[in-house]
Every structure is written in structure tokens, then in C-alpha cells.
Amino acid sequence: MKPLTEREIRSAFVNCSKGESKRLSVPRDLADRPWGDLDFLGWRDPQAPDRAYLVMESGAGHTGIQLRSTAAGSSQTRRSMCSMCVTVHTGGVSLLVAPKPGKAGKQGNSVGAYMCTDLACSLYVRGKKDAGVGGRLRESLSLEQQIERTVANLAAFIAKVTA
Template sequence: MRPLSQDEIRKSFVNCSKGEAKSLALPARFDEITWEVQDFLGWRDARARERAYLVVPRDDEIIGLSLRAAPGRRSGLKSNVCAFCTTVHSLTDIALFSARRAGAAGRQGNTVGTYLCAELACPLYMRGKKKPEMRQTRETLTEDERVTRMMGNVQSFVDQALREDV
């Protein structure tokens, strides 16, 4: 991902008001982001953990989505899989994130949701920069193939959020 300015990030959001985008909390240590290992930028708001943000390169533009993390629930499951990067995590390291749809559909209250790495660190897992605590199934895919699969999953989620015909 190419380096983005704070202004570019704020202007990229398509499912919240300009005022909300202007006041959102950017990632901690923004100036230290290693852009070359970021296929997309995702972060949780340090002051309000239920808020999260996703910024994705898409064709020649950048799309930003404001997300909400559901509160953790008790479950009989011991683990779950991130829908973006397919990393297996304990339930404490997975969260259900929802995004209000863009445009009229979002104003009507329509959302899309999926289970993701709680810290939205998928690119770091795919590139081996961060290790999950749970044992992973061995894959024969190369790093590039895993990243391509992940970005296909990310783009699919963004497509759903951008759909207004719901």
C-alpha cells in the first residue's frame, strides 16, 4: 500500500459523515506505519474499542469504512477464523465487525458484518510479521498467494458495503 496522509485517510470514508471522518482517531504512532507491509490499513480506536476503521486501496482510489465491533459473547466455540486472512484465533482474538452500508442503504440502517482479527492485523499475519497464538493449518500457498486471497476477501467485504441496492 502506498503511504497515505492523514487527510487522504479522512477523505476516504464512504459510510460516515464528513464530521465523523474528520474527528476519528487515527492509528497510534501513525508516523511509524510500515506502509510496504500494509495491504490495507485497519485499526481500533484506542479510546473507544467498539470503533474500528478500514482503509483499502481499490482500483485508483482509497475506500475507508467505519466499523463497529460487537461486544464479546460467551460461546461454546474455542476458536474462529478471520474472514479476511483465514488465520485461526481464539475467540478473544476474533471480533464481529459491522459496517454501515454507503449511501441510502446505510442511511436506512443497513449493515454488513463479518468476523475478523480483533486488531485488524491481517497483513502482518500474512507476511509473517506477527504470529498468531493458535496453531495454524499448514498451507502450501506462497505468501503472495495468501495475500492475494486475503485482498480478494477484503474487496468482497468492501463491495458489500458499497452496494446500495439492498
């Protein structure tokens, strides 16, 4: 992924108002992010731990979605698998829910998926971040195929949100 500016990040969001996108907490360490190893930019809001955001490259530039997590601590002792990168964590996977854009979102319609709580799927797949014992299952897929699967899973999730 190519490095993004704060302006590019804020303008990418499709499921929140312009005012909300102006107020959301953009990471302050954008220059230090490992952009070459990222398939998408994902982060948690330090002021609101139940909020998360992700921005992914798409055919029309970038698409960003605002997410909310379920109640903290609900699955901290269970092993769960991220539906994006297929990494297993003990307490490191959360149900993240994205409101649909426009009228549907205002009516409460949303789409959810189980994802790595820290949204570091790209780093787990590449072995740049350790998920602990048994975190990455041995697979017959090559690293490139695992990356493609992660990107395809995330693109499918974003497509459901924006549909």
C-alpha cells in the same frame, strides 16, 4: 501499500458523514507503520473500543469504511477464523459490522464479517505477527497467493458494503 497521510485517510471514508470522518481517531503512529507489509490500514479507536476503521487502496484511490464490533468478550474463549486472512485465534476474531453508505445505512442496513480483532491480517499472513499455536494453518498456497486471497476477500467485503 504506500504510506497515507491523515488527510488522505479522512477523505477515503464512504460510510460516514464528513463530520464523522473529521472526528474519528486517526492513528498517531502513521510514520511508524510497516507500510511495505500492509495490504490495508486497519485500526481500533482507542477512545471507543467498539469502533474500528480500515482503508484500502482501490481503483479510484482509497476506500475507507467505519466498523462496529459486537459486544466485547462474547467469544473470548472460542477459537475462530478470520474470514479475510484465514488466521485462527482464541478470542482474537470479532464480528465487525459496517453500515452501508447513504440512505441504506441510515435505515440500518449493514454488512458484517468475522475479522482479526486487531485488523493486523497483513502481518499475520506474512508471519510478522504471531497468532499463537495453530494460528496460521499450513497451506499449499504460496505467500503471494495468500496475500492475494486476503486482498480479494477484503475487496469483496468492501464491495458488499458499498453496493
